[in-house]
Amino acid sequence: MIVSVLGSGAFGTALAISLAGNGPVTLWGRNSDQIRAMQDSRQNESRLPGVPLPEGLKVTSDLADATQSQTLLLAVPMQKLRVLLSENHAMFKGKTLVACCKGIELNTGLGPIAVIRECLPDAQPALLTGPSFAADIARGLPTALTLACCDEALGRDLQQALTTANIRLYRTQDTVGAELGGALKNVMAIACGAVIGAGMGDSARAALMTRGYAEMQRMALACGAQPETLAGLSGFGDLTLTCSSELSRNYQLGLSIGHGRAFDPSVTVEGAATARAVDAKARAMLLDMPITHTVVGLLDHSLTIAQATAQLLARPLKEE
Ligand SMILES: NC(=O)C1=CN([C@@H]2O[C@H](COP(=O)(O)OP(=O)(O)OC[C@H]3O[C@@H](n4cnc5c(N)ncnc54)[C@H](O)[C@@H]3O)[C@@H](O)[C@H]2O)C=CC1
Numbered sequence: 555m556i557v558s559v560l561g562s563g564a565f566g567t568a569l570a571i572s573l574a575g576n577g578p579v580t581l582w583g584r585n586s587d588q589i590r591a592m593q594d595s596r597q598n599e600s601r602l603p604g605v606p607l608p609e610g611l612k613v614t615s616d617l618a619d620a621t622q623s624q625t626l627l628l629a630v631p632m633q634k635l636r637v638l639l640s641e642n643h644a645m646f647k648g649k650t651l652v653a654c655c656k657g658i659e660l661n662t663g664l665g666p667i668a669v670i671r672e673c674l675p676d677a678q679p680a681l682l683t684g685p686s687f688a689a690d691i692a693r694g695l696p697t698a699l700t701l702a703c704c705d706e707a708l709g710r711d712l713q714q715a716l717t718t719a720n721i722r723l724y725r726t727q728d729t730v731g732a733e734l735g736g737a738l739k740n741v742m743a744i745a746c747g748a749v750i751g752a753g754m755g756d757s758a759r760a761a762l763m764t765r766g767y768a769e770m771q772r773m774a775l776a777c778g779a780q781p782e783t784l785a786g787l788s789g790f791g792d793l794t795l796t797c798s799s800e801l802s803r804n805y806q807l808g809l810s811i812g813h814g815r816a817f818d819p820s821v822t823v824e825g826a827a828t829a830r831a832v833d834a835k836a837r838a839m840l841l842d843m844p845i846t847h848t849v850v851g852l853l854d855h856s857l858t859i860a861q862a863t864a865q866l867l868a869r870p871l872k873e874e
């Protein structure tokens with residue numbers, strides 16, 4: 555299977571480096587200056603400095619060239635997925651499109667698979683998600699991820715083709731569960747970072763992770779997901795990683811909220827838009843998602859950390 559990775563940020567570059575161990579791979583980026591610099595230095599200096607690009611990895615800013623491959627991995631931020639697909643519609647027709655982004659679209663409440671289906675009804679969508687930092691994948695450290703695809707035969711082919719020396723793939727047909735797990739864990743990571751940044755301690759974080767997981771399940775099951783998917787790599791696995799590591803940008807945003815410090819707005823933090831999208835979706839579905847709602851309050855500055863904590867602790871007592 556000939557593969558191209560679209561999006562030359564941290565994750566796209568890391569995936570392309572790892573996949574190059576299986577055979578030739580093309581990595582596409584939209585910024586021609588950045589791509590020229592990558593071609594010259596054979597590294598992605600802004601995202602993965604010091605990690606060499608392997609020989610079999612071709613880097614290009616020519617989308618027509620990259621989309622010669624039948625299988626395209628889409629490693630762009632969730633809120634940019636629709637624009638990439640719709641602006642270049644003709645080049646994506648009939649392709650196998652593997653979304654590698656984690657989030658829910660702000661204006662529509664849709665996940666990546668549904669966005670692909672809307673933009674390109676004749677494409678074959680799949681999702682690659684689960685606990686993995688780009689820096690770990692790029693350095694060849696071992697990881698295990700979820701490959702979600704409704705079509706079982708295609709899912710099996712993708713699982714074979716995208717498994718690498720350091721990425722072990724598990725397969726599921728539950729695309730709804732996989733995309734909601736990956737999207738919602740980022741919202742919980744912002745909450746956990748805020749709690750740690752504000753000095754509330756590890757016990758408070760464990761409470762938030764556990765009740766956050768209950769919230770993730772509530773939304774996912776209401777949308778038709780399987781509970782086992784949420785308990786797997788794309789849900790529980792990624793929740794654990796992202797809520798406990800300072801390598802996570804979502805957790806870092808939370809830390810800065812907790813510390814009362816500014817955060818660089820250019821950093822990709824999927825949980826911020828996703829929290830707003832999920833909060834609106836939960837209201838429309840009459841679902842109780844208090845942690846997500848509180849994260850939106852913190853992001854919008856309508857709540858202080860002290861108010862947010864008091865509000866969560868004052869909720870009516872109930873059965874677990
Ligand atoms: N960095 C990580 O460790 C991991 C990231 N992911 C997911 O991968 C996705 C991308 O994240 P990163 O690569 O880390 O972010 P990044 O900020 O490093 O890179 C994003 C890339 O997307 C490109 N881009 C933005 N808008 C675009 C557009 N309209 N058309 C084409 N390209 C566009 C940017 O130029 C940039 O190269 C996110 O959904 C993230 O949750 C998933 C697992 C791990």
Ligand SMILES: O=C(CO)COP(=O)(O)O
Pocket residue numbers: 656684685686687740743792795796801802803804805822823824
């Ligand atoms: O999704 C990730 C780890 O699985 C990366 O997390 P951040 O986007 O928070 O950096």
